[in-house]
Amino acid sequence: MVVYAPAALLFLVFCASVLHDRRKFSNAVILGVAALCAVAAWLYRLIRSESASGAVAVWSLLVLGAVAFLVLTCFLFLNGVQMLRKEGRSLSNLLSLLAALGIIGVVALLVTAAFLRTPVLIGVATATGGLALYVSFLFLCFVCYAFLYGRLRVRRKADFVVVLGSGLADGSTVTPLLASRLKRAREVHARLSRRGGSPVLIASGGQGPGEDVPESHAMADHLVADGFPPHLIEREDRSTTTEENLLLSKAIMERAKPDYRCVVVTNNYHAFRAALTARRVGLRAQVVGSPTAAYFWPSATLREFTAILVAHRRTNMVACWLIVLAGAAAWWGSAHHGFG
Structure with a gap:
């Protein structure tokens, strides 16, 4: 059982880190490394056992991984085609398709290098495969922890509920995506109200290109039309990014109550990155997510993950180099061996 000690220790570190602050990407990485250590320890014990059942388990795991890999590639490709049909052509809508093509390209390069064994191909394949493994590992960490974060309950009382804007249809109409955020915000507000007090709901969103009114105004009108009390709505109508949403809403809350606590509402795919941004700007908040259409989730998740990679670009650049x-x-080693 000693082989499981690193995994157990890392899991304890993960639990302590989550209790201290759940809004850290390092939590996702620590959990991923702990899981990797646990799997490696399990495989080590199977291999050392030299039993037939151990060999069957290892080969079954390899076959299962290959099948999952193939299914994932097909799923991303089909989802990419669906995104183009439903949402139109844009870089963000192409992410699923590009990911599928990238996986196929990496596999083709590795197979070619394995057959030809030329020094240049071996070097390129090693670097490309390493980068693919690194990004894949971080992506799995992100997806698993984002799923976990979305299911951690917000138990504290809060003075404010902040709803992040996400664009309007026809210049002034709340989209189904934004409507789901507003519905979730009302549910959170009702739950907090039952604990005592009357939290203020802040509709956060400025006026973007092609929009006739600020998003916050359309959000407030939508809430009032659904019967939400107008006197409990505050509008933040200058922000154009998630960071501005949070910073400008923070200023409103600090003016009203310096020791505020709040809950931020966005869509489930965006919740973890919004939480990371809230931590970075010093917002005393936890983030909850609302449901998203199934077909939209994969591409949106890839977009969120890409944004997190960019936010941690220094660390990722060092690792990539x-x-x-x-x-x-x-x-160099293969060329030197070849000349020797």
Whole structure:
């Protein structure tokens, strides 16, 4: 059982980190490393056992991984085609399709390098495969922890509920995506009200290109039309990004109550990144998500993950350069071996 000690220790570190602040991407990475250590320990014990059942389990795991890999690639490809049909052509709508094509390209490169064994191909394949594994590992960490974060309950009382805008249809109409956020905000507001007090709901969103009114005004009108009390609505109508949503809403809350607590409402795919942004700007808040159409979720999740990679670009650049150097070392080693 000693082989499981690193995984157990990392899991304890993860639990302590979540209790301290659940809004950290490092929590996702620690959980991922703990799971990786646990799987590695399990495989080590199976291999060391030298039993037939151990060999069957290892081969079954490899086959299952290959099938899952194939299913994922097909799913991303089909989802990418569906996104183009339903949402139109844009870079964000192409992410699922690009991810599927990227997976196929990496596999093709690795197979070609394995057959031809030329030094250049070995070096490029090593670097590309390493980068793909690195990004895939971070993506799995992100998806698993984002799922977990979305199911952690907000138990504290709150003075404000902040709803993030997401664009309007026809210049002034709340979209189904935004309507789901407003519905979730009303549910959160009702739950907080039952605990005592009357939280203020802040509709946050400025006027974007092609919009006739600020998003916050359309959101407030939608809420009032559904019977929400107008005197409990505050409008933040200058923001154009998630960070501005949170910063400008923070200013409103600090003026009204310096020791405020709040809950931020967005869609489920966006909740974890919004939580990371809230932590970065010093907002005393937890984030909850509302449901999203199933076909929209994969592409939106890829977009959120890409934004998180960019936000942590320094760390990721260092890791990527180390992987590229490993590829260069593989090229040099294979060339040197070939000349020797």
